[in-house]
Amino acid sequence: MEANLVDKSVIETGEMVLNMGPQHPSTHGVLRLKIHTDGEIVSQIEPVIGYLHRCFEKHCEKLSYEQIVPFTDRCDYLASMHMDHAYSIAVEKLLDIELPDRVEYIRVIIAELQRIASHLVAVGTFGLDVGAITPFTWTIRDRERVLDLFETLCGARLLYNYIWPGGVSHDLPPKFIERTLDFLDYFDPQIDELNNLLTTNKIFIERTADVGILPPEVGINFGVSGPSLRGSGVNFDLRKNEPYSIYSKFDFDVPVGKGEMGTIGDTWDRYYVRVLEMRESAKIIRQACAELPGGDVHAALPKKIRPNAGEVYGRYESARGDVGFYIMSNGKNIPMRVKMRSPAFCNLSVLSEISEGWMISDVIAILGSLDIVLGEIDR
Amino acid sequence: MTSIFDSLQESLAFLNLDLFMLLSLISLLGGTVIFLVMAVNALVAVYFERKVSAFMQDRLGPMEVGILGFKGGKKFWGGIGQTLADAIKLLTKEDILPKSSDKFLMILAPFIIFSGAFLTFIGLPFAQNIVISDFNIGLFYIVAMSSVGVIGIILAGWSSNNKWSLYGAMRAAAQIISYEIPIGLSLLLVVIVSGSLHLGDIVQWQETNRWFIFHSPFAFLAFFIYFISTVAETNRTPFDIPEAESELVAGWMTEYSGFRWALFFLSEYANMLIVCIVASIVFLGGWLSPLHLINIFPESWYILDGPALGFFWVSLKAVILIFVMMWFRWTFPRLRVDQLMYVCWKVFIPFALANLFFVSLWELIF
Numbered sequence: 159m160e161a162n163l164v165d166k167s168v169i170e171t172g173e174m175v176l177n178m179g180p181q182h183p184s185t186h187g188v189l190r191l192k193i194h195t196d197g198e199i200v201s202q203i204e205p206v207i208g209y210l211h212r213c214f215e216k217h218c219e220k221l222s223y224e225q226i227v228p229f230t231d232r233c234d235y236l237a238s239m240h241m242d243h244a245y246s247i248a249v250e251k252l253l254d255i256e257l258p259d260r261v262e263y264i265r266v267i268i269a270e271l272q273r274i275a276s277h278l279v280a281v282g283t284f285g286l287d288v289g290a291i292t293p294f295t296w297t298i299r300d301r302e303r304v305l306d307l308f309e310t311l312c313g314a315r316l317l318y319n320y321i322w323p324g325g326v327s328h329d330l331p332p333k334f335i336e337r338t339l340d341f342l343d344y345f346d347p348q349i350d351e352l353n354n355l356l357t358t359n360k361i362f363i364e365r366t367a368d369v370g371i372l373p374p375e376v377g378i379n380f381g382v383s384g385p386s387l388r389g390s391g392v393n394f395d396l397r398k399n400e401p402y403s404i405y406s407k408f409d410f411d412v413p414v415g416k417g418e419m420g421t422i423g424d425t426w427d428r429y430y431v432r433v434l435e436m437r438e439s440a441k442i443i444r445q446a447c448a449e450l451p452g453g454d455v456h457a458a459l460p461k462k463i464r465p466n467a468g469e470v471y472g473r474y475e476s477a478r479g480d481v482g483f484y485i486m487s488n489g490k491n492i493p494m495r496v497k498m499r500s501p502a503f504c505n506l507s508v509l510s511e512i513s514e515g516w517m518i519s520d521v522i523a524i525l526g527s528l529d530i531v532l533g534e535i536d537r
Numbered sequence: 538m539t540s541i542f543d544s545l546q547e548s549l550a551f552l553n554l555d556l557f558m559l560l561s562l563i564s565l566l567g568g569t570v571i572f573l574v575m576a577v578n579a580l581v582a583v584y585f586e587r588k589v590s591a592f593m594q595d596r597l598g599p600m601e602v603g604i605l606g607f608k609g610g611k612k613f614w615g616g617i618g619q620t621l622a623d624a625i626k627l628l629t630k631e632d633i634l635p636k637s638s639d640k641f642l643m644i645l646a647p648f649i650i651f652s653g654a655f656l657t658f659i660g661l662p663f664a665q666n667i668v669i670s671d672f673n674i675g676l677f678y679i680v681a682m683s684s685v686g687v688i689g690i691i692l693a694g695w696s697s698n699n700k701w702s703l704y705g706a707m708r709a710a711a712q713i714i715s716y717e718i719p720i721g722l723s724l725l726l727v728v729i730v731s732g733s734l735h736l737g738d739i740v741q742w743q744e745t746n747r748w749f750i751f752h753s754p755f756a757f758l759a760f761f762i763y764f765i766s767t768v769a770e771t772n773r774t775p776f777d778i779p780e781a782e783s784e785l786v787a788g789w790m791t792e793y794s795g796f797r798w799a800l801f802f803l804s805e806y807a808n809m810l811i812v813c814i815v816a817s818i819v820f821l822g823g824w825l826s827p828l829h830l831i832n833i834f835p836e837s838w839y840i841l842d843g844p845a846l847g848f849f850w851v852s853l854k855a856v857i858l859i860f861v862m863m864w865f866r867w868t869f870p871r872l873r874v875d876q877l878m879y880v881c882w883k884v885f886i887p888f889a890l891a892n893l894f895f896v897s898l899w900e901l902i903f
Contacts, residue, residue: 176700361870517873519874
């Protein structure tokens with residue numbers, strides 16, 4: 159029996175194009191998604207970016223090396239320290255200078271605190287994307303304490319301009335280490351609380367497990383990196399695989415997705431990897447605080463940065479993944495070309511691949527689990 | 538059981554009006570009372586919700602706006618005038634209708650939703666004898682009237698000419714119509730046992746026997762099916778997918794602002810109050826004092842159960858249920874559309890039907 163209930167010649171059926179963003183609560187900034195939908199089912203997604211383009215790379219060709227640091231701050235505004243650090247590492251590689259131990263330790267402590275702050279926003283807003291509002295306010299409350307620490311450090315709460323090529327802008331303020339350890343003691347139980355409220359919630363698991371599975375080979379092909387790739391079970395972390403700074407001195411694990419609630423590489427795994435990474439960051443900070451050496455933080459700071467002609471590529475594991483700075487110098491105090499590899503850009507590119515066939519609600523969840531920052535994608 | 542309508546008719550008889558004028562006057566009075574109840578409920582409930590959410594989220598909530606200079610200071614009741622200020626803001630806001638919308642339907646929709654909630658109050662007792670009009674099919678009337686609103690939601694979503702609104706409206710239609718069924722089935726169980734659709738009789742049955750929630754394991758289950766379904770019926774988290782602010786911006790009310798949006802808000806909170814009052818009357822003994830459950834108080838303490846305290850008990854039970862709804866909202870993530878339908882059609886409805894069957898057996902045996 160072939161009942162043709164809908165007369166297609168009279169009633170026009172077709173895909174609906176839904177324009178999500180650039181002003182939308184869940185696109186994490188000014189991202190625009192052109193979603194082709196059949197009812198609730200998504201058949202095609204086209205991310206449209208560029209609404210936050212600020213010509214970062216072109217600006218770099220007009221500014222001296224020191225002046226670029228504040229601009230890198232504004233790339234990934236949720237993890238500004240990581241951007242500063244990544245850029246500084248590339249410039250130091252170009253200059254070929256050795257840093258005092260104290261600088262390296264301070265940088266590691268700050269970078270891991272920043273990773274905690276950034277992941278807190280990531281897991282909080284991910285909860286918001288699937289409809290849980292309370293975890294967001296809790297994580298923002300805890301992030302606030304990290305920002306308070308940073309405020310005592312350099313006076314700024316979001317865009318720090320703290321890590322400079324060759325050193326850091328100021329030494330640690332008095333009692334900073336004590337306050338950091340206090341924060342960590344406070345913070346560990348908060349993760350358990352978050353897990354109780356959100357991670358192990360039945361509805362949350364229903365919404366995220368087995369949804370938006372990113373197979374490891376697809377992730378690698380698209381250049382996905384950071385927690386989003388580790389959620390697929392790929393053990394790739396530049397802090398371990400290609401240690402920069404002094405990360406080889408510390409004992410920490412790289413959490414990877416195990417598919418505890420569903421399949422390896424699902425949205426839940428990508429979320430949970432971030433939760434586990436916060437614990438690992440806390441572990442690193444404790445070790446670094448215990449071993450912090452004395453000394454001068456400005457010892458290696460060059461008066462004027464004028465590297466020899468050449469080119470360098472520095473890699474760095476930021477909160478979103480593998481940040482790369484490619485710097486070309488022609489011997490002047492202004493770089494000839496700066497190219498930044500944006501991890502969030504590559505992570506976003508996989509969105510249409512893994513979210514086709516899911517529902518609109520799932521697309522929001524998948525986008526949230528990729529944890530993009532538009533400032534970094536558009537630069 | 539008398540009603541406000543009847544008693545007004547008696548007490549206004551001295552005016553010597555003809556019947557039509559008298560009935561109009563009484564209807565006007567009754568309507569005003571309902572509107573006041575709805576408005577006050579929205580004001581109080583919004584403030585309550587803000588404070589509940591604030592304390593759950595480790596913040597303070599509104600703390601600044603007071604009434605006539607009384608701010609409440611830094612106490613937990615600070616910012617007592619916030620919702621009043623919000624209401625004034627909404628009423629004085631510019632009224633925006635999108636250019637390409639269907640203006641007639643868009644203006645009509647909020648009033649349909651509002652009337653749905655408004656008309657429900659007519660049959661809703663707040664205590665013994667405190668009911669605008671006493672129907673002998675009260676329960677049926679309430680269930681029927683509370684589903685009128687969905688027409689308004691569909692109209693609102695369709696006429697806005699916005700894809701988000703359309704999605705919200707389609708989701709809402711599917712959701713609300715589906716969840717009518719478990720609600721109806723759970724209430725039917727009570728009707729089977731008490732043998733009446735009259736809310737007064739249902740409470741009467743509970744007075745002579747016991748509260749319906751303790752009637753049998755099936756009635757106990759039915760209460761939870763009813764309560765969870767009403768959370769879905771009133772579009773609240775974890776079933777707030779028609780609004781789903783992180784997905785659909787604001788769902789079917791995306792294009793509404795100002796006074797029309799205020800009407801949506803008013804009806805939403807009114808619906809919350811309605812379903813919670815129905816739950817407390819039908820399952821939780823209505824205006825009966827819970828102190829009778831434990832039975833340690835002497836009979837002479839009859840005052841605890843009088844008509845004056847009936848209103849208090851109904852309100853208390855309803856407020857507790859409303860608090861639980863808020864608790865849900867600020868704790869749970871949101872379900873997906875298909876999961877929502879799954880819960881309704883594959884869990885609640887089979888269980889409610891089985892409940893109905895077993896409770897009939899129970900009635901046969903006991």
